[in-house]
Amino acid sequence: MKIKCLLWAFLLLLGACDKVPEPQESFAGLGSDAADFAQVVPGKVFSFPEDHGPHAGFRIEWWYITANLKDEQGNLFGVQWTLFRNALKAGPTQAGWHDSTLWLGHAAVTSATHHYAAERYARGGVGQAGVQAVPFSAWIDDWNFATRPGAASALADMQLKANGAQFAYDLHLTSNRPLVLQGEGGYSRKSDQGQASYYYSQPFFSAKGSVSIDGKAYQVTGPAWLDREWSSQPLTASQTGWDWFSLHLDRGEQLMLFRVRQTDGASYMTGTWIDHEGRTQTLHNADIQLTPLETTDIDGRKIPTRWSLKIPGKQLDITTQAVNPNAWMNLSIPYWEGPVRFEGGVGYLEMTGY
Template identity: 90%
Template sequence: MKRKALLCAVLVLLSACDAPPAPPESFAGLGSDAADFAQVVPGKVFSFPEDHGPHAGFRIEWWYVTANLKDAQGNAFGVQWTLFRNALKAGPSQAGWQDSTIWLGHAAVTSATHHYAAERYARGGVGQAGAQAAPFDAWIDDWRFSTRPGAVSPLADLQLKASAAQFAYDLHLTSSRPLVLQGENGYSRKSDQGQASYYYSQPFFSAEGSLSIDGKTYQVSGPAWLDREWSSQPLSASQTGWDWFSLHLDRGEQLMLFRVRQTDGRSYLTGTWIDREGHTQTLHNADIQLAPVRTTAIDGRSIPTRWSLKIPGKQLDITTEAVNPNAWMNLSIPYWEGPVRFEGGVGYLEMTGY
């Protein structure tokens, strides 16, 4: 699902209001009413490259990249880059400073011993941040995710860059594989009450380039994953947070799954199994056995950083382990996000609402 995109988005949204709204019931206010915005409904026909760009009628969307990287010595690293677009009100955008769009960027680097995260804000309409479909480009200040000149297709050959006080990365991402529509042909349900997003991924990226932490630079490479989602009300009022996995299996398959937690103790659990050729199968609650098996105390919270995951129908029985259990994104709205590993592969985990 991605997920966290929303958390900080809402903080910016709320801070821009003249009068303080009532506290939201759902996580980060993502279950609040969005009747004035465009609605997510089944049956959308995706169009590329147009859908790589922004969707002005919807309240929130994001461009989200994670990468599981190693250097020549086998040291593991994780990289995350996200750009969020948040509409403060429904209706057409205005020019210049009258534009009612807020942009938010998150970037992070994780190693076994360090985790650094940074965020940036921008107002729409003045060029400081934005996104476009062709040539594909998404940016906030000098953080950028864009198609390289001469690329055959917008998402086949890209450059990903971000930097902050204690880290930087500059990665080249390539893929010749098809995009993946999540859920029901891109209609991704988030609850039994009908909340949903439009959601597609490119889970077959290969990344290589440079990564710096505390002034030391490494040459790294590994698999990367892009998620694109947009919605206006992705959660119900009773949903408190989520646990989201994107996994690269050494045997060639990819797996996305998420669990959205509810106030009554139940969860909405679903996922997508992606074979080597990019064909998909939707996984339902009965297909997945997911449970935390160990927690880490972080900032006064108990965060599950080791998980048991079984999908009997796919002969998958693994335990995911955080590369760095302390991968806490201590930003405007804090959450956990970092690389994970397991026997037979690597991936990323995001957890919100703890």
Template identity: 85%
Template structure:
């Protein structure tokens, strides 16, 4: 998944409405009607590098990178970089200040003892933030995720940069592996009612570079993961939040799975098993056994930070747990996001709606 448009409430604020909108039932308003916008339908033929860029006509979109890093002493770090695009109204993008697009950036660094996050937002059309397909670049202010000069292809050789008052990172990401289309050839369902996104990933990045926390810089390396999604209404009105995992297994496979929670207590659970060659297999609810084992109290919320995850058909039985259980993103709309580790690998976990 990465249903990552956490910024919807912020967008409504930035739209400068005279009257506050009625509260949405779904998490962050992501289940609100989007009939005037472009719709996600099965059978899309993805085209690269064009689909690396923005998708005019869709309401919400994001470029999302996480990295599980380690220094020479074995200290663990997590890095997150996300750029969101939101169209305030349907129709073609307008030039300059007539552009009604809102851009939002999230960046974070996590260690075993510290977690820092920052947020930036910008109006579209004036160059402060944006994305382009060729040469690929996504940016907001001086935060950027971009193809390095001379790269063989758009996502083969990348530079990732961001920072805040107490952290910074500058990472070189490389991969020669194929992109992965999530769900049904890139059509990723989020509910039994038909809500969906277009979704692809690059789970085979290797990252190396520097991470700075509280003025101290560490040289780090490790696996990284890119998610790309766009949609107009990714949730049903009854869905309240999600638990999303991206996992790098030491034995060479990758795993993405998510559970979208609903008001009645049930959830929509699915995932993608990615073998060492990049071939995929869709996992359904019956294939996955997922349950929280322990929680952490944060900001008046009880957040699951240790999980049991079993996929019997893949002989997988693991217990992902947070590197730092206090990895709370205290931003415009708060959520939990941080690195996890388990016997046999590492990964990232995002949890919203708690």
């Protein structure tokens, strides 16, 4: 799903001159009313490369990459890179410091023994952060995700870079496989009340490059996953957080699934089964059995870091285990995100609202 926190505290800090809605009960205010913004409706016809770029009429949007990596000694690593665009108010974007867009970047590196995360913020209109569709480039300061010169298409040949006080990575991502439209042709429902996002992925990236932790560099390879989503109100006011998985199966399939938790104890759950050629099948609540098995105490919270996942219709019965159970994103609004492993594959897990 990858609906990340839009961080109302940052909006108040960076956009104090604009009117900002009060936080609602939903996680990070993502269920607050957005009637003045563009709405997500079924039937959108996606257009590429244009839809790789920003969608100014919508309130929230992100470009998100994870990679499950391994060095020559078999050590496991995870990498995350995310750029968020948030519009403080509806209407046309203005030039310079009158631009009402805020940008937020998250980056992290995880190993079995270490987890480091960093964040950056920028106001739109001054070149510090942004996204362009052709040639594709997404950046905030010196963190960037961009098409390499001479690439055959926008997302076929990419470079991904970020760094923090105790980590850095520089990865080359390639794919000749098709993009995947999540949900109903890219219309991804988040509730029974109609909340939704436009959502597509590139789950077939292969990554190669370097990861540095505490000054030590590792040469790594492995699968990577891109998610693209935009919306204006992706949650209801009573949805408090989510558990989101992206999984690479050794047998060639890919799997995305999520559950959005509600204040009444119920949840909305769905997913997408992706075969080795990129063909998709939507999974519904009745198709998925998802059960937390073990928790880790982090920052006064119990975070489920070991899960049972069964999809009987696909003969899938696995137990996912966090590579590092302490992969806590201790940022302005904290959440858990890190690589997972299971017999027959690897993947990524994000959990918010705990």
